[in-house]
Amino acid sequence: MRVIVTKNYEESCQAVANEIITQVQKKSDSKLGLATGGTAEQVYPYLVKAYKEGTVDFSQITSVNLDEYIGMDPESPQSYRQYMADRFFDPAGIDKTKTYVPSGLTKAEDEIALFNEKLYADKMIDLQLLGVGVSGHIGFNEPGEKLTSGVHIEKLDDSTIAANSRFFDSPDDVPKEAITMGIGDIMKAEKIVLIATGENKVPVIKALLTDDEITCKIPATMLKMHRDVTIVIDAELAKAA
Template sequence: MNVIVTESYEASAAWVADQICALIAAKPDAKLGLATGGTPVPVYRALIEACKEGRADFSAVRTVNLDEYWGLQPDNDQSYRYFMDTNLFDHINIKKENTYVASGLGDPQANCRALDAAVLEGGAPDLQLLGIGANGHIAFNEANPDRLIAPSHLEDLTPSTIQANSRFFDRPEDVPTKAITMGMAGIMAAKSVVLLATGASKVEAIRGLVMEDAVTTSNPSTLLKLHPNATVVIDRALADAVGYQG
C-alpha cells in the first residue's frame, strides 16, 4: 500500500484529480468508481476545471458510485444521485447514461444485484475513489466486531455514521438509517484504489490503516492492505497526528 503525504487537503485533492486526469488521458473510456460525502468535493471541483480547460475529456468515461441512501428519491437534494449530478456530472461532458448510482427505492435485493452487475460490467473500475469514516468504514461497510459483507447489500448505519451525516440534513430525524452499499468484494475488485482523508475525526481510522499491521473488520479500511494497488492520500497535519513519518 502506498501512502502519499501532501502539504494540505487542497493539495491532496489536486493530486487525486491529477491521477484521474492522467488515467483518462491514457484511457479515454476509463471506468471510475466514485464516492460521495464532503471528502471528494474538492476533487470534483478540480475535475470540473480540468474539463472546462480542455485537460480532461469525459465523453467516453463510465462511472459507478459506491452507495446510495435507502428511502430517498433520486431528485431529493440529499440523495447521492443528486449529489453526483450537482457536484460533478452536470458540469462535465459525461453522458448521464454512462453514470451509475444505485437506486435507494423498491426491492433492495434487486438493487444490490444491479449494483454488483454495474461494478463488473465492461470490466472492474480502473480507479476506485474512497473516503473513510471515523470508524474506518469505506463506502457504507460499517465497522463490525466479526464480519464484513462481500457483495453489495443494504447496510444499517451506525449511530456514529448517522451523527456524522446529520450535518447535511435540516433535522436529525431526516437522516437515513440505512444505505445500499457496494460490498468489500466490489471495492477490492477495482484495478487501483485511492483513499483520500483529512481531519482530526479520521485519526484513529487512518492510524489503523497506515501505522498498524492488523487487518480487522473493526476498521474495514484495513482490508485495503491486501489490495495490490492501493494508495492512501493524506495531508501533513493528519500524517503528523497518526505518527506517520514517510
C-alpha cells in the same frame, strides 16, 4: 500502499484529481468508481476545471458510485445521484446514461441485481475513489464481527449517523440504512485512491498506516491487502496519525 502527504486539504484534492485525470488520459474509456461525502466533494471541482481547460475528456468514461441511503429519492437534493450530477456529471459534460448511482427507492433485491450488473456485466472498475468514515467504513461497510463481500443493504453505525447529520436538518432525518458495494467489490478495482482529512479521521488513518492489523472492526484496514492503493492525506493528519 503508496502514501502521498500534501501541505493541506486543497492540495490533497488536487493530488487525487490528478490521479483520476492521469487515469482517464491513459485510458479514455476508463470505468471509474466514484465516492460522495464531504471529503471527496472538493475533488470534483478540480476535475471540472481540467475538463473546461481541455486537459481531459470525460466523454468516453463510465462510472459506478459506491453507495446510497435507503429510502432516498434520487431527485432529492440530499441524494448521491444529485450530488454527482451537480458536482461532476453536469459540469464535466458527462452522459448520465453511462453513469450509475444506486437508487435508494427501488425494491432492494432489484437494485442489488442492477448494481451487480453495472459492476460486472461489462468491465471492471479501473480506479476506485474512496473517502473513509469516522467509523472506519469504506463505501458504507460498517465495522462489525464480519464484513460482507458483495453489494448489500447495511445498517448504519451510530457514529456515521452522527457524522452525516450535518447534511440533514436533524440526526433523526439521517436514513438508518444504505445500499453499498461490499468490501469484495471495492477490492476488485484495479487501483484505489483514498482521501482523508481532519482530526476525526486520525484513528482510522493510524490503523491503516501505522498499525499492522487487518480487522473487520476497522473496515478500511482491508485495503492493506490490495496491491495498488494510494492514500492521500495532508501533513496535519499524517503527523497526528
